[in-house]
Amino acid sequence: MESQYKTIHPAKYLRDHFASNIRPDGREFMSFRPVSVCVGSITKADGSALVKIGNTTVVCGIKAELACPKAESPDCGFIVPNVELAPLSSPKFRPGPPSEESQCISKLIEKILINSEAIDLKSLCIHKDKLAWVLYCDIISLDYDGSVIDACTTSLMAALKILTLPTVDYTPETGSIKIDKKNRIHIPLKQLAICTTFAIFDNQLLITDPTEDEEKHSLSTINIVFNEDDMCFVHKSGGIPVSQNLFSTCIIKAKNHGNQVRKLILAAVNCKT
Amino acid sequence: MTENEYSLRFLNCELNYLSVTDGSAIFMQGDTAVIAGVYGPVESKLHKMFYNKANVEASFRPMKGPPSVNDRLMESYIKDVCEASLITSLYPASSISVNIQELEDCGGLLASVINASCLALINSGLAMKFIFAAVCCMIDKESENVIIDPNMKQLNNAKAAFTCVFDNLNKDIICCQTSGRFTEKELLKSIEMCRETVQTIFTFYRDIVTKYATAI
Numbered sequence: 001m002e003s004q005y006k007t008i009h010p011a012k013y014l015r016d017h018f019a020s021n022i023r024p025d026g027r028e029f030m031s032f033r034p035v036s037v038c039v040g041s042i043t044k045a046d047g048s049a050l051v052k053i054g055n056t057t058v059v060c061g062i063k064a065e066l067a068c069p070k071a072e073s074p075d076c077g078f079i080v081p082n083v084e085l086a087p088l089s090s091p092k093f094r095p096g097p098p099s100e101e102s103q104c105i106s107k108l109i110e111k112i113l114i115n116s117e118a119i120d121l122k123s124l125c126i127h128k129d130k131l132a133w134v135l136y137c138d139i140i141s142l143d144y145d146g147s148v149i150d151a152c153t154t155s156l157m158a159a160l161k162i163l164t165l166p167t168v169d170y171t172p173e174t175g176s177i178k179i180d181k182k183n184r185i186h187i188p189l190k191q192l193a194i195c196t197t198f199a200i201f202d203n204q205l206l207i208t209d210p211t212e213d214e215e216k217h218s219l220s221t222i223n224i225v226f227n228e229d230d231m232c233f234v235h236k237s238g239g240i241p242v243s244q245n246l247f248s249t250c251i252i253k254a255k256n257h258g259n260q261v262r263k264l265i266l267a268a269v270n271c272k273t
Numbered sequence: 274m275t276e277n278e279y280s281l282r283f284l285n286c287e288l289n290y291l292s293v294t295d296g297s298a299i300f301m302q303g304d305t306a307v308i309a310g311v312y313g314p315v316e317s318k319l320h321k322m323f324y325n326k327a328n329v330e331a332s333f334r335p336m337k338g339p340p341s342v343n344d345r346l347m348e349s350y351i352k353d354v355c356e357a358s359l360i361t362s363l364y365p366a367s368s369i370s371v372n373i374q375e376l377e378d379c380g381g382l383l384a385s386v387i388n389a390s391c392l393a394l395i396n397s398g399l400a401m402k403f404i405f406a407a408v409c410c411m412i413d414k415e416s417e418n419v420i421i422d423p424n425m426k427q428l429n430n431a432k433a434a435f436t437c438v439f440d441n442l443n444k445d446i447i448c449c450q451t452s453g454r455f456t457e458k459e460l461l462k463s464i465e466m467c468r469e470t471v472q473t474i475f476t477f478y479r480d481i482v483t484k485y486a487t488a489i
Binding site: 100103104106107108111115116117220222227230231232233234235236237238239240241242243244247248251255 | 342343345346348349350352353354355356357403435438439440442443445446447448449450451452453454455456457460461464465468
């Protein structure tokens with residue numbers, strides 16, 4: 001009976017649950033789904049991580065390539081994050097060129113990465129004006145069930161944390177490049193940025209970590225990204241106006257949740273190494 | 274607080290700037306200038322049609338070159354803010370498109386774009402729940418002071434920059450975008466200062482609309 005009701009009238013289905021102070025998956029309004037992190041799942045990649053938040057599954061792989069730095073920033077490398085919302089993960093997505101949503105998420109992830117100052121681009125430079133690393137961070141969604149930006153950020157941070165790069169011997173006079181794949185070095189990751197998603201419904205009802213169904217019917221979503229001791233990104237693209245009080249509640253909640261996920265990533269990385 | 278801290282750059286606007294659009298505005302905030310044009314409600318394309326509400330589309334054209342991935346995010350801000358303020362259920366199965374052309378960016382582009390689109394929506398006469406206005410502010414790297422509506426030169430010394438969009442009813446936050454690193458206190462203080470400034474823009478809207486009211 002319940003599943004038919006959900007299909008016929010999804011909005012009322014949600015509303016009725018909220019009226020009895022519970023969410024369709026049995027959670028309370030301000031509780032989170034379990035998060036799991038598995039690092040180094042792709043052995044061929046230079047760094048990789050698989051993150052699950054409830055059903056939402058995202059995998060991130062980083063491959064490093066060599067390139068010539070830009071003339072305007074000769075001592076900086078590059079990081080190119082790219083989010084692919086695979087048609088496998090949700091019926092919303094079709095095969096073909098990246099949709100508007102995935103372009104937006106890619107851009108958001110890039111902004112989070114730059115704003116958090118997690119990686120110093122200068123540490124990716126091998127020889128000034130001649131040779132630097134490009135990190136292609138490909139993030140693919142395998143199961144799309146809401147809060148996908150959280151999952152993408154977490155997987156990217158975990159993958160960057162265990163990233164190792166081969167040592168390169170570069171002779172500027174002859175331009176010869178020798179790559180030692182056995183001898184790998186870590187890139188220092190200065191910050192672990194963790195994103196938390198909130199959804200807002202009628203009467204300023206706030207819920208954390210929404211699923212896809214909740215996100216679809218919500219009136220607005222907020223993303224808040226925390227570094228270890230400061231904030232680095234707040235994103236609310238529109239929708240219903242929210243009061244300052246509700247905003248402060250989100251910030252406090254995001255900070256606590258950020259700390260927990262950060263511990264989880266560090267634990268996962270420590271197990272691996 | 275000195276008076277200077279709360280002051281915006283010089284605002285200037287002309288409505289009905291374009292002849293074909295249903296509503297248009299050219300808006301200048303300091304040296305940042307944008308043109309906004311609204312078409313709607315017009316017939317929607319079949320695959321984008323909603324049976325119970327209008328489909329709101331936004332397109333942003335940068336000053337030079339074709340629109341790129343970077344502008345998609347700008348479009349999503351414009352679309353979501355406009356959609357929130359419009360009563361879309363009054364125009365079922367139709368489409369409303371908001372088009373923005375950047376003319377010059379001297380800091381606070383997103384704020385100017387949002388303000389221009391609000392003026393164009395007012396000019397178009399589409400039904401709205403509330404009107405909105407955006408204020409940009411930044412935190413200085415050295416003095417850690419909050420500067421409202423900074424120009425490009427000031428933004429180069431910014432530790433963090435925020436753009437907040439408020440509605441005119443309760444002055445609640447519709448949209449918030451940040452860059453750089455900052456603490457919770459700095460964020461809340463900056464939002465509060467933006468909120469106190471935003472009334473200036475609403476008053477400006479009123480003046481502009483009154484000025485053109487006889488001509489319409």
